[in-house]
Amino acid sequence: xxxxxxxxxxxxxxxxxxxxxxxxxxxxxxxxxxxxxxxxxxxxxxxxxxxxxxxxxxxxxxxxxxxxxxxxxxxxxxxxxxxxxxxxxxxxxxxxxxxxxxxxxxxxxxxxxxxxxxxxxxxxxxxxxxxxxxxxxxxxxxxxxxxxxxxxxxxxxxxxxxxxxxxxxxxxxxxxxxxxxxxxxxxxxxxxxxxxxxxxxxxxxxxxxxxxxxxxxxxxxxxxxxxxxxxxxxxxxxxxxxxxxxxxxxxxxxxxxxxxxxxxxxxxxxxxxxxxxxxxxxxxxxxxxxxxxxxxxxxxxxxxxx
Numbered sequence: 001x002x003x004x005x006x007x008x009x010x011x012x013x014x015x016x017x018x019x020x021x022x023x024x025x026x027x028x029x030x031x032x033x034x035x036x037x038x039x040x041x042x043x044x045x046x047x048x049x050x051x052x053x054x055x056x057x058x059x060x061x062x063x064x065x066x067x068x069x070x071x072x073x074x075x076x077x078x079x080x081x082x083x084x085x086x087x088x089x090x091x092x093x094x095x096x097x098x099x100x101x102x103x104x105x106x107x108x109x110x111x112x113x114x115x116x117x118x119x120x121x122x123x124x125x126x127x128x129x130x131x132x133x134x135x136x137x138x139x140x141x142x143x144x145x146x147x148x149x150x151x152x153x154x155x156x157x158x159x160x161x162x163x164x165x166x167x168x169x170x171x172x173x174x175x176x177x178x179x180x181x182x183x184x185x186x187x188x189x190x191x192x193x194x195x196x197x198x199x200x201x202x203x204x205x206x207x208x209x210x211x212x213x214x215x216x217x218x219x220x221x222x223x224x225x226x227x228x229x230x231x232x233x234x235x236x237x238x239x240x241x242x243x244x245x246x247x248x249x250x251x252x253x254x255x256x257x258x259x260x261x262x263x264x265x266x267x268x269x270x271x272x273x274x275x276x277x278x279x280x281x282x283x284x285x286x287x288x289x290x291x292x293x294x295x296x297x298x299x300x301x302x303x304x305x306x
Contacts, residue, residue, distance in 0.1 A: 001094040003121050005082050007128030009095060010202075011195070012071050013102045021069070022103025026096050028072035032064065033092035049085040054250055056080050074132075075099070082128075123214070126199045130215060133192050134222040140257050142190070147219035149193040153185065154212035167201065168208050177201045228256045228274045233266040233282065248274060 016022055036046050042063070046056055057080050064073050075095050083091040137143050157164050163184075167177050178198055185194050196219070200211040228248050230236075236244070241258065248256040252274060263271075266282040273279075 001091055001098070002082055002128075003124040004128035004131075005078060005091070005095070006098060007125035007130075008078050008082075008132045009075055009098050009128075010102065010125075011129040011132035012074055013099055014106075015195075016071060021071075022099065025069050025072045025075070026099035026103055028068040029075060029092055029099055030096040032060075032068065032072065032076050033089055033096060035063075036092065037089045043089075046080070046088055047085050051085070053081055056085070058250070072099075074135075078132075122200075122202075122205055122211075125202070126211070126215065127218065129199055129202075130196055130218045131222070133195050134219065137192055137222075138255070140223055140227055142192075143219055143223040146190055146193045146196065147216050147223065149189045150196055150212055150216040150219060153189070153193075153197050154209050154216065156184075157212065158209045164208055168206060170204055174201050225252055225256075225274060228258050228272055230258055230260045230270055230272050231263040231266060231282075232260060232270045233262070233264060233268045235262065236260055244270075244272075248272070251277075 013022060013025060016025065036042055042059075045051055045059055057077050060076060060080060061073065064076065068076075076092065079088060079091045079095060134143065137146065157167065166172070166180060169177070178201060181198055181201070182194070185197065189197075196215055197212060199215060200208050205211045228244075230244065241260070245256060245258055248258070256274065269282040271278070271280050271282050
């Protein structure tokens with residue numbers, strides 16, 4: 001299992017309440033693993049790397065939505081997204097074992113037994129953990145506020161050497177350092193922010209300020225992936241707006257806020273940018289491609305004539 005998936009699962013399962021829920025999630029995950037491995041048609045689809053990830057996720061979500069705990073569904077879908085297709089069944093079994101250990105031991109004790117020792121390992125873990133937290137944030141504006149709160153806490157830690165030393169002291173139990181952070185921030189920042197700023201405690205992080213600044217950048221990145229900047233050649237009606245929002249949710253895996261502007265120079269179609277993803281489906285772009293193709297073909301024909 002990739003360590004980012006471990007971080008994601010720790011965030012999802014660590015927030016479950018009720019003595020039996022963690023056990024149920026673990027049982028559901030092993031049931032999903034058996035379903036995928038023992039159903040030939042499903043196994044073919046889910047372990048075929050040529051089938052796009054969104055399509056495989058859609059198949060699994062449609063099959064499991066009403067059959068397993070929502071947390072188990074989230075973890076199964078994340079496994080499809082983050083692990084290689086041929087390793088899906090193995091990943092699901094490993095998720096079952098992790099869910100069981102988290103249920104029995106709790107996140108703090110499990111991390112004490114299996115610490116994250118390297119900087120790269122912590123960043124992968126933190127990336128997965130933060131992704132799970134950001135998924136639960138409904139509004140893009142709230143992500144911006146979370147980013148600001150993380151940044152401001154980083155400045156507080158940076159300006160107080162005694163606090164920086166206390167939260168960085170790996171000889172102190174994680175629970176003690178978490179109580180310290182809770183005492184400083186609980187009720188003053190959003191619950192998601194409090195969860196995020198405690199991630200550096202879950203590993204042997206030496207530069208806590210640097211880690212917090214990096215987490216603020218992750219919040220900014222998550223916010224970028226929640227906003228689609230759309231340029232269209234003509235106004236978009238309500239039905240087209242809803243269809244486009246559904247399509248972007250399918251592509252990104254998250255609800256997407258559409259910022260739409262008109263650009264008559266596009267002639268038709270649209271240009272869509274979400275984070276680093278750029279989709280140019282405009283008529284002007286298609287004409288440019290056609291022109292390049294025709295010119296290239298003409299050049300090839302001329303060359304052949306000589």
